[in-house]
Amino acid sequence: MPKSLTDKELENFKDKLLRQKEETWDEIMDDLKHDASEEYHDFLQMVCDQVDYALAELKEETVFSFIEHKYRELEKIEQALTRIESGAYGHCMDCGGWIGGARLEVMPAAVRCRKCQEELEKFDRVH
Numbered sequence: 001m002p003k004s005l006t007d008k009e010l011e012n013f014k015d016k017l018l019r020q021k022e023e024t025w026d027e028i029m030d031d032l033k034h035d036a037s038e039e040y041h042d043f044l045q046m047v048c049d050q051v052d053y054a055l056a057e058l059k060e061e062t063v064f065s066f067i068e069h070k071y072r073e074l075e076k077i078e079q080a081l082t083r084i085e086s087g088a089y090g091h092c093m094d095c096g097g098w099i100g101g102a103r104l105e106v107m108p109a110a111v112r113c114r115k116c117q118e119e120l121e122k123f124d125r126v127h
């Protein structure tokens, strides 16, 4: 298992991350555009008139969590890009261990090794 990435591999991951970043922004923009449509405003107005708040809440929550989810992805991508610049890319930000090329190949934005990520998710579920 190699302990560092070649410049070529780093370039490759950087390309992937930049593409992911663009795609994620596009998805957020699409979603915002969609929700700014007249149809949505009419829908919200109608729901408010009907005092059917639960439905509006549900809709708003769906939109919000989608965008929040996307923002989190963007944050991770930014973090990974920063780590490429600082030379820390490929190493776990929690334990400093090697993340592994195969894991980065699937998830270029991974900043933690599998073990630390699982710990974090366990923690997230409890809280």
Ligand SMILES: [Zn+2]
Pocket: 092, 093, 094, 095, 096, 097, 112, 113, 114, 115, 116, 117
């Ligand atoms: Zn770790």
